[in-house]
Amino acid sequence: MDNKEKVRMFIEDNLIRYDEETIFSDEDNIFSMGFVNSLFAMKLLNYIESEFSITVDSDELELSNFSSVNNIISFLNKKAGTANNS
């Protein structure tokens, strides 16, 4: 499974909508669509840190880094680039 699929699956497992028709694109802002509960932001951060073995620093806390599947993937790629360059 590639990273995008992994992240999508994590988000799908944590939606608070029960209807099977709930769909969101890789570009959709999952927070503003109201699909997640108050624990989700912390859970997502926990997931990203443990699944991809990275630490998200306080100054990397930007809603835009975590708001959609594509943004999370870009953030992970950026982190991987930084790690490779250091």
Place this chain on the structure above:
Amino acid sequence: MIGLLSREQKEKYTEFGKFVQSNVQPFAWEWEINECIPREVIDKCAEAGYMGGILPEEFGGQGWDHLTYGVFTEVVAKASTSLSGLFNVHTMVMKSILKWGTEEQKQKWLPSMTQGKVLGALALTEPEAGSDIQGITTTFTETEDKIIINGTKRWITFGGLADVFIVFGKMNGQDEKATAVIVEKNAPGLNVVQIKNMIGFKASALAVLEFDNCEISKENVLAKPGFALSHIAPYALDYGRISVAFTALGIMRGCLEYCTSHVLKRKTFGEKLISHSTIKEMITKMGVDYEAAAHLCIHSCHDKENHHPSSAEKVIIAKYFTTKAARKHSDNAVQILGAMGCNESHPVARYYRDTKTLEIIEGSNQIIEMILGNSFARKYRSSEIKAGLGSK
């Protein structure tokens, strides 16, 4: 419970028990009456290294794992829920600074907090916003080098004794800029008013914090504006819920110990109380729930230790189950002890009062039902569908 611990954790359990037996148990009743815990007791906890138990050694902590912290809370809470409240809020503040603070903030606060020289409290709730934390109206206004705070916080555990607070509000009043700041108790414009007559946590020095153009340095902002309610508060409350779950576990343990001693001695109608089937049923349910709650609490700590993404949910489940069970069994404990349990000088009377508040704090059990109800509905329905068993 004890059987589920590692050798080191068992040794700690015994050490904590001895400490509590000499320094907490004999005085807990007096603290309840006076509605305060003397500073010397906190100094003794600090000397024993307990103020920063769960913090890393580099900041003066003991590097305990989550379960050791839980076990510590259980042992303390059995003797004094009020004192367990101190470790709860102090830990939430230290952990938040450790996770979100700048290097300067960590160096400034953590060593003195682990040594117990500085006590922390967490100020989220307001007169008009409790469960609905998004509704807080405390404002932080930026000037060139300062933040000006206006607003009121209420029901702040150890607010009356703390030296430093993490305070939640909104930067320039903007909803999307929820922010947490670190405020020292002597900041100009902060007035602390102690609250008396709580039914539970009577000696936990609850307070109202009034901020009237209170000035702090901009360096005291914790992490970036915008993340206080989505990340900082849930992160802190996750630790709070571990504390509350183990506090309830300690209370259940206490109920079991006092009740079993009593039913084996006390006779009615020529028989020991334990011989009566209704009493046996109460003791059975108490023991079974204690064991079940211990498993949930321990499991949630293991998940937290391993940074498992679902650990927050496991902690919530443990908090929910354990506080509800403690509520029920403290009620039964009073019943089993009869009039003795109705007197304030008996610990089960305190358990009876304290367990009511445990169902309200760190996310009330109704709010937990909102979260878990949705989550379970989705989780189990989707696994049924994934397995191809679902009916449309």
